[in-house]
Amino acid sequence: RIIKEIKNTLIQSKLISEDKNEIGKHRDERYKKFNEKFLILNKAKVFNNSYLNIDLNDIEQEYSHLTRNDYTEFNICYLNLISFRQEMKLVQCGVNEKIAENDTTVQHVTSMLINMKRVSIDMPSFKTKINERIDELLNNYKSITNDSMTFTKLGTLLNQDKTGIGQTIISEHKSFQGYSLSLFNEKTRRHGITYVLSNLEGDSIERKLLEKRYEQFNRLYQELVQQNLKPNMKLDKLIENIKLIAGNRKQDPENIEWDADIRRKVPELAAHIFALWTLKNAEHYFEAEGSDNRDNYLLQPHAAQVISIFRMLGIGDKNEELKNNLVQIGTGEGKSITLGSMACILALLGFDVRCACYSQYLSHRDYT
Template sequence: MAFAKLGTIFNQDRDGIGQCIISEHKSFQGYSLSLFNHKTRRHNIHYVLDQLKGNFVNKKQLLKRYDEFHDIYERKVKENLSPNMKLEKLVSNIKLSTVPRLTASISALWTLQKADHYFQAEDLKDQNNYLLQPHATQVISIFRMLGIGDTEERLINNLVQIGTGEEKSVTLGVTASILALLGFDVHCACYSEYLSQRDY
């Protein structure tokens, strides 16, 4: 918690030295995560859908699917988030289902497995910002790659563009997990050995 308060002070440094310290030292990872979550919340589902371009995209259907995802994700995280959580039950309850449900289950598992910073920030009012959480860009990217939001909602070739720092690795990992659960053989390749090692 002391690091979060110190991080707040460093983040207000006008010379940029404070932000440099935050980004380069592991002790501030939780605080960096909090800043990232705060920034990505500005790009909520409505913003993402407004920016979305493509042929045969049904934005109302995408919003409906996103809301389904979000409700399930929030419920699963809330039901399982505790300092000594046992995730075996959550894992065993992941069943073949709709893409939004699978995305929610896998995302909740990812959030819960990475919840250390959340528990370290227990005295902070913005404690939820210390959870790794999928943001709307990631979820909509997953949906689009899997044909969700198309007029027919079937798996076809889709290309998505995700900006720098928007967690392409997580998007790819969740998508690959969904495809594997659906019975597809999945192989992921990356141009960068560093990124492959970091995000594995």
């Protein structure tokens, strides 16, 4: 009788709770109690696994047709399945994850990635796992095609996605770092030195002098990059030259040295520091072999960053004095690189440098 009651209780019980706010601990406990009842039935040789019939293939088919309103409900089911698999040890139920896709055309891969990312966004419980699968798919696709142009085309199609999901893939997955860099460089190149100077606001600005200093910087920067940009490059000589230019200085807070010789060195030091930064991060450039815009795959300073450094150091004003200056740089315009390069220049010129930030997260992220 007891066995029969347990059997009927299990058959009549609703495994999936409809409570959207059910705590994970309570859900685990519920399935644990179910498992205890299964244990009794199993020992009595009464219960047969046929009572539990979960066809995961059918779930997979239904899953692809979910409407947005169904995502929340499915998410609850998934959380229940996690607890089920964890606590119901006697029930043989395996979840096999497999990607079997023969169509590797760039259009189809684009569509598949967008669909996967859509589910990742709308179903938080799947996010980590699906993002891992997206990374795996991208790495495999890059390896199979072995063609930077095909991968660039994939990035272009994702970037043109009108839903915005394609752009999210580009920004969140490392495989597209090179492509993201090329997009950024393409945009910033439209805002060259002429645009920056015409939109620059501030006190005591000598635009002609500032432009002259920038041209000195840019000419030397381009030369240094072209001279050293090669596979397996050795940068020891470039690093030694940076030290030689700076000299061995130690600034006295009571008597800061900022003469014409030091001011002349600022554009030169900036060019060498930025060239070193570009060359040490040139892996995407070599991956983009065959691309028409290969230079866009290099990390490069844009005019606004360089001018910001010059202005903070007083370069380009009437007297070119070193004094307190405040520079405003918009979100995503490269504050971290500007600050890091500025700190390097000042440290090389003998100053003690301390950088402060309002955000602990940004401080940890940008600390190197």
